[in-house]
Amino acid sequence: MKTLLAALVALMLAVPALAHITPPVVLLSDREALTSLLAGARRFFVREVRLSAAQRDAIEKTSGWRPDEDFYRFYLGRDTDGRLVSAAIFVTEFTIHGPVRVVVGLAPDGTVRGARVVEVTEETYPWVKPLLDRDFTAAHVGHDARTRFRPTTTMAHPMAEFYAQVISGLIQRAAILFEAGGVG
Numbered sequence: 001m002k003t004l005l006a007a008l009v010a011l012m013l014a015v016p017a018l019a020h021i022t023p024p025v026v027l028l029s030d031r032e033a034l035t036s037l038l039a040g041a042r043r044f045f046v047r048e049v050r051l052s053a054a055q056r057d058a059i060e061k062t063s064g065w066r067p068d069e070d071f072y073r074f075y076l077g078r079d080t081d082g083r084l085v086s087a088a089i090f091v092t093e094f095t096i097h098g099p100v101r102v103v104v105g106l107a108p109d110g111t112v113r114g115a116r117v118v119e120v121t122e123e124t125y126p127w128v129k130p131l132l133d134r135d136f137t138a139a140h141v142g143h144d145a146r147t148r149f150r151p152t153t154t155m156a157h158p159m160a161e162f163y164a165q166v167i168s169g170l171i172q173r174a175a176i177l178f179e180a181g182g183v184g
Contacts, residue, residue: 022098022122027132030103033116034075034088037105041077041085048073049181059180063145065173074183084108087183090118091170097123100166102137104174106183110144115171120163127159128167136164137171145175 038044049072051059060066075088086108092101098121105113115137120128131137177183 024098024119025122025125026119028103028116028118030090030118033090033103033118036116037088037103037114038075038077038086040079042080043078043082045076045078046073047076047087047183049177049183051177051180055180059176063172063176065169065176067173067177072177072181074178074181076183086113087178089174089177091174091177093166093170095124095163095166097121100124100128100163100170102167102170102174104171106175106178110175110179112140112143112171112175114138115140115167115174117167124159124163127157127163130157130160131164131167137167140168140171143172143175145172145179147172147175 051067051070051072053070056067056070072089077085077087079085086105088103088105090101090103092099099119100117101119102115103118104115107113117128117132117137
């Protein structure tokens with residue numbers, strides 16, 4: 001009995017040690033990211049979208065992903081006549097190696113206008129850097145919420161491949177949230 005108890009205590013102490021986060025690497029400031037993805041706009045607004053339980057259920061049913069939050073913030077860029085030029089949203093995935101934060105720009109029709117990786121951790125940076133060097137998010141431009149977002153490149157390192165999938169998933173989630181929130 002003592003051995004079983006000792007094993008359980010050791011397991012409980014080891015589990016938190018599995019997840020570890022190294023310091024962040026900020027690749028792009030929020031201001032720089034929004035300026036590039038809302039290019040062409042002359043007036044700027046923030047729109048807060050609250051998803052109802054029914055909307056969250058519908059998103060999960062159609063995409064297999066359930067939004068973590070019920071509240072999301074979109075940054076809107078409009079022309080001088082008030083027409084939407086583009087919207088942007090920051091989305092984050094928390095992995096065992098730390099958070100990956102991406103900003104996605106969306107056209108008025110809900111298609112991806114562009115995406116930038118904003119922040120990763122020191123540990124994930126060597127795996128994400130080859131993706132950034134290839135500008136791999138450009139392959140998602142023109143896709144909408146109904147598109148199956150998958151990385152279009154294979155990477156030599158399995159962790160780079162994993163983070164390509166994480167980033168692609170974040171881009172798709174942004175498009176899904178844009179559509180579900182009726183932002184366009």
